[in-house]
Amino acid sequence: MLPESSLVLGLSFEVKTETGSTATAQQGHELLLFEALREGLEEEMERDPTVCVIGEDVGHYGGSYKVTKGMAEKFGDLRLLDTPIAENSFTGMAIGAAMTGLRPIVEGMNMGFLLLAFNQIANNCGMLHYTSGGQFTIPIVIRGPGGVGKQLGAEHSQRLESYFQSVPGLQMVACSTPYNAKGLMKAAIRSENPVILFEHVLLYNLKERIPDEEYVLCLEEAELVRPGQDITILTYSRMRHHVLQAVKTLVSKGYDPEVIDIRSLKPFDLFAIGNSVKKTHKVLIVEECMRTGGIGASLRAAIMENFFDELDAPIGCLSSQDVPTPYAGPLEDLTVVQPPQIVFAVEQLCKH
């Protein structure tokens, strides 16, 4: 966890174009998001022999989303450890391994299964550094695909960021593009704190050109996706892409929204968010969490508490309904915030 004033390793706070690629790129290489995660993972495993991956089917099978494909052949069975099916226990195992010197990365086959690991995460992972008086550190990364997919059913469409956000001692980040996926993966592995990295099932095949040079992003920083004047749209993970779609429509209608991908779900980058609010004076949060107790709920509270005087309008928040995600395609689409809804919400807020 870096104090506010420190500099970021590698590339610092950058302005991104709408497609998300860097301004200088035509060097660099193109890859898909899951490959970017793999690249980040491989680089860190090469750099530090204590880094290892623990999860179901991560070894020779290569992971259910192919994030660890080919790595077992390269690093061996012990560093890409296939476990029996007991999420609470392999998360506990990773915690024990972390306390004795390893830097494990726990892969949940689906974030929803990590609910089984809630005991270890909430009672031990976030806590043991504190209760041991700082004697034992737990530099663990817990990652996996979450969010609403394409008809995966309710149990495979969990958004755990809302449940884990109040566990003290944890850091949470969400990646949304290959560029930030690789950078956040590397930063999470290097962090001394337990970090939960939220990936999204539907974003694994997103393609982008990323730099060839090594870069590590800052875990606590938000990403300015599109600068603007009229309204601040805060979002993360898959909703970033829905927002960008909506922005195309909004721009054609003459609005100039500022889009920030908050990336750091715990703690919030209130510095970047605050600067944006001071500029635009209106905020819309677009998230995939359920309305009750979601990231948007906490973010609204934080913004209101800190930037109340800057606001010209109540903070808008678009989130999924408080329902389990249905299987039927059209119903599922209705539970997720869609670009037309974002456009409408922006129009309403901008009337203030």
Place this chain on the structure above:
Amino acid sequence: MALIRRAGRSLSMLKRSSLFHGKQKKQRQQPIVSPSLPNLTPHLPSSLIRLQINTTYSAIPRGISSCSFRSSYIPNRLLTSEAQPKLPDEGIDDTQFLDFPGVKNTAFTCDLKFVSEKSEEVPCYRVLSELGEPVDGAKLPQMADALALRIYENMITLQVMDYLFYEAQRQGRFSFYMTCSGEEAAIVASAAALSNEDVIFAQYREQGALMWRGFDLQEFAHQCYSNSADYGKGRQMPIHYGSKKHNFVTISSPIATQLSHAVGAAYSLKMDRKDACAVTYFGDGATSEGDFHAAMNFAAVMEAPVLFICRNNGWAISTPITDQYRSDGVATKSRAYGMRSICVDGNDALAVYSAVKSARSMAISESRPILIEVLTYRVSHHSTSDDSTKYRSGEELSHWKVMRDPVVRFRRWLEGNGWWNRQKDTELQSHSRKKIIAAMMNAESMKKPPLSDLFTDVYDSIPTNLKEQESYVREAVAKNPNLYPSDVPL
């Protein structure tokens, strides 16, 4: 039908007939035996019946009515009168006949038999009798007098500390304590068999192991009083000790969570190829937790060098073992996970030492986990919040307390060897008592942890939101100093 009856009698001949095999040769990939077949050869042991029955119906000649098995051989066999040359036996491997991926070493049977719920008896290992004398035929472990005396002194100091800290809790000096009366030998002797490099993941009743490692009485007192000298910075309840330098991981209250941690630590030690193992202590009640089963399974699958030491003291607060599990003891459970185990008399310090030492070397050299069930009795109440007379009879308690004291049993052995006497005992008791009381007084006089320790160590460095929250608390305290405890330095 007569055809069928004759078929039955000929079946034993069929087993070896070349026609039988001959037809099968080309299709011998997945021989199947239907378990619902009637036993037509009761005179043969069922293991010998490895019928290779062709389940395709194409070879059944027309006109033959249905047989009780789906076989085409019987009618064919009866049509031939010439004996065929015998096929060689090699290549017909027993295991070929059952090649389901889920199981390795077993054979088919056509006996409808269930595996009994009662397991094979697991004997309980001990070397000293209740009177502290070597049992007939017992091979005592090599234990020099220095080590034996150190174990004994540790047990006595532990007993005195437990007694005094329990009293301190009753006097309101700190809020909670757990004694380990009745289990001293189980804990101290097992710790004595380990090396200082072995990482211990304890439940909560193993302060004896930490004491063995060198955690001194003052450090114990600081932790129980939660003062500024506590290594845990006053953040955990009493008895939730932790000390990195002693390789004893901070206690976490939820039961059995430490079992998975131990497996992870063993995995880490295995990766580093260290000459050390992970050791985890837990009680009989913990064997019901999901983490126990998964950790045992993991350790076996991962071939991790971890010792699972179960203090089976018969009680989980008020729950007796008959309400906890239906297996006969804990050691027998390891077989289900493919793990080795042993059951030891936990009140026999020598037996515990011997078993743990042996298990440890096996665990490290063969990279395997071992379950050690240490049978003992919880003489103490579960904790200062419990009154066990509510669910246990006074006779039971006093029997175990007076007649089955493990420390006395070991002392008798020491006295038998001429290494100890009553006078030394009295001296040791009073010396420990003085030291502990001095440690308590010292701990009580120390300041509580400072306010900043409320916010440090949540992360590696303090984030902005916690800094804000800290300044808010400081403001509140500054404005209303009388509402906040004065012994918390700011």
